[in-house]
Amino acid sequence: MPTSPSRAERRRATEARVLDRARRLFAERGFDRTTIRAIAADAHVDPALVMQYFGSKRDLFLRAVEIPPPPPTPTTPAPDPGALVDQLLTTLGVKLGGLPDGTLAALRSMLTDPDAAEHARQSLGRQTDSVAAALPPDDEDAQARAALVVTTLVGVTIGHQLLGLAPLRDVPADRIAALLRPALEALVGSVRPVGPVGPVGPVGSQDVAGPPEGDAEGVGLDQLG
Amino acid sequence: MPTSPSRAERRRATEARVLDRARRLFAERGFDRTTIRAIAADAHVDPALVMQYFGSKRDLFLRAVEIPPPPPTPTTPAPDPGALVDQLLTTLGVKLGGLPDGTLAALRSMLTDPDAAEHARQSLGRQTDSVAAALPPDDEDAQARAALVVTTLVGVTIGHQLLGLAPLRDVPADRIAALLRPALEALVGSVRPVGPVGPVGPVGSQDVAGPPEGDAEGVGLDQLG
DNA sequence: CTCTTCACTCAACACTCGTTGAGCGAACGA
DNA sequence: TCGTTCGCTCAACGAGTGTTGAGTGAAGAG
Numbered sequence: 001m002p003t004s005p006s007r008a009e010r011r012r013a014t015e016a017r018v019l020d021r022a023r024r025l026f027a028e029r030g031f032d033r034t035t036i037r038a039i040a041a042d043a044h045v046d047p048a049l050v051m052q053y054f055g056s057k058r059d060l061f062l063r064a065v066e067i068p069p070p071p072p073t074p075t076t077p078a079p080d081p082g083a084l085v086d087q088l089l090t091t092l093g094v095k096l097g098g099l100p101d102g103t104l105a106a107l108r109s110m111l112t113d114p115d116a117a118e119h120a121r122q123s124l125g126r127q128t129d130s131v132a133a134a135l136p137p138d139d140e141d142a143q144a145r146a147a148l149v150v151t152t153l154v155g156v157t158i159g160h161q162l163l164g165l166a167p168l169r170d171v172p173a174d175r176i177a178a179l180l181r182p183a184l185e186a187l188v189g190s191v192r193p194v195g196p197v198g199p200v201g202p203v204g205s206q207d208v209a210g211p212p213e214g215d216a217e218g219v220g221l222d223q224l225g
Numbered sequence: 226m227p228t229s230p231s232r233a234e235r236r237r238a239t240e241a242r243v244l245d246r247a248r249r250l251f252a253e254r255g256f257d258r259t260t261i262r263a264i265a266a267d268a269h270v271d272p273a274l275v276m277q278y279f280g281s282k283r284d285l286f287l288r289a290v291e292i293p294p295p296p297p298t299p300t301t302p303a304p305d306p307g308a309l310v311d312q313l314l315t316t317l318g319v320k321l322g323g324l325p326d327g328t329l330a331a332l333r334s335m336l337t338d339p340d341a342a343e344h345a346r347q348s349l350g351r352q353t354d355s356v357a358a359a360l361p362p363d364d365e366d367a368q369a370r371a372a373l374v375v376t377t378l379v380g381v382t383i384g385h386q387l388l389g390l391a392p393l394r395d396v397p398a399d400r401i402a403a404l405l406r407p408a409l410e411a412l413v414g415s416v417r418p419v420g421p422v423g424p425v426g427p428v429g430s431q432d433v434a435g436p437p438e439g440d441a442e443g444v445g446l447d448q449l450g
Numbered sequence: 451c452t453c454t455t456c457a458c459t460c461a462a463c464a465c466t467c468g469t470t471g472a473g474c475g476a477a478c479g480a
Numbered sequence: 481t482c483g484t485t486c487g488c489t490c491a492a493c494g495a496g497t498g499t500t501g502a503g504t505g506a507a508g509a510g
Contacts, residue, residue: 277458
């Protein structure tokens with residue numbers, strides 16, 4: 001029989017539980033429609049306790065969408081555009097099946113809540129820089145191209161995850177990734193009207209499973225933190 | 226000196242003014258953060274009057290995002306994929322500079338308001354069907370491809386119009402359209418790995434100005450009604 | 451002019467929200 | 481066992497919301 005948990009342990013557990021339910025509700029309903037009372041009820045706790053732990057609803061939301069500091073990654077070597085698309089599609093494919101609640105919460109509220117909007121701008125901006133770094137340095141449209149890549153993924157994710165559009169709901173994530181591949185390659189410039197540039201797999205390929213190697217750090221919608 | 230407007234005229238004028246301010250505020254702040262009181266104040270009118278005219282906040286919102294019935298267009302001949310991309314890019318280019326408030330309101334609230342979400346699903350669904358109809362009939366992924374086209378445009382519009390992402394803010398709309406063109410063509414399948422399908426212009430073309438002819442009816446983000 | 455219609459306002463209700471301060475009671479340290 | 485700490489609850493406040501019904505006064509009809 002396990003020893004009953006200490007007071008400190010229980011304290012940490014309830015706080016974690018509250019944060020978890022908050023994340024889920026923020027992801028489902030957005031900031032405005034999620035009430036402190038609902039979170040508290042969901043966590044079997046008094047509303048006042050939520051305030052005591054997190055200070056205010058805003059602070060709780062920021063904690064909920066905040067991403068843990070990125071692993072101490074040694075300056076990721078900028079991949080070539082071909083590999084970049086692979087990375088993007090992989091994380092998209094994986095995450096279409098289950099983005100973390102924190103990211104969904106940020107996406108859900110970014111159009112209606114100023115804090116969430118700022119959070120999204122900064123996060124998507126970082127994503128954009130990350131993608132742009134992998135584009136040929138002589139491309140003066142690199143930032144714009146990268147931003148279009150990112151917003152494209154955002155749009156697809158919104159349609160698939162948040163809106164649940166019928167024509168996408170049934171399609172498996174890797175199929176979506178496969179259909180999207182030529183578009184991203186075109187956007188990124190790795191496929192030119194004549195003569196492809198990088199090491200690119202067969203265009204119609206259904207396989208998205210394996211990223212080249214060394215997983216995509218700093219690239220992918222799940223990094224919206 | 227103009228004759229003073231009749232009672233009926235004034236009545237219609239104030240109703241139109243209220244609806245106009247409502248649209249603007251819904252587009253700026255979304256459904257939840259827009260109050261009847263704010264709309265009324267903006268239209269120099271009592272809140273109760275807004276209720277009297279539109280019944281409820283929900284009804285007012287639905288009126289605000291509702292698109293006037295499409296012009297009596299004689300069954301638009303399904304364009305080929307190449308012309309389709311032109312249409313999409315044209316409307317995107319134009320509308321990036323100024324989507325109607327009703328559409329912005331629908332986009333703004335679709336992630337947090339159930340009614341707006343349903344509205345968006347139906348509208349984007351119609352858009353998808355319209356795009357899919359222009360794809361080669363033997364393509365079993367037509368619906369998915371079309372949905373990806375639509376969600377891509379939604380994502381770009383959100384990033385550009387609603388979030389105001391820095392890397393896109395300065396870029397003129399037609400440049401965005403030009404950068405997006407190869408991606409949409411790839412998505413639509415007008416550029417295949419081997420053996421293109423339809424009559425397609427040069428892929429790298431920067432020109433977006435002129436749609437083939439007979440403007441894009443039923444296709445374009447502004448039709449989100 | 452008189453009477454009616456009606457665009458419009460006033461005041462208030464009922465409700466939900468985030469937030470607060472006091473207080474209870476069990477776990478803890480001595 | 482005593483006193484203290486502290487995780488947690490209770491009850492309530494004050495602000496803001498959508499919505500309502502009665503009422504006002506000017507434009508229209510006769």
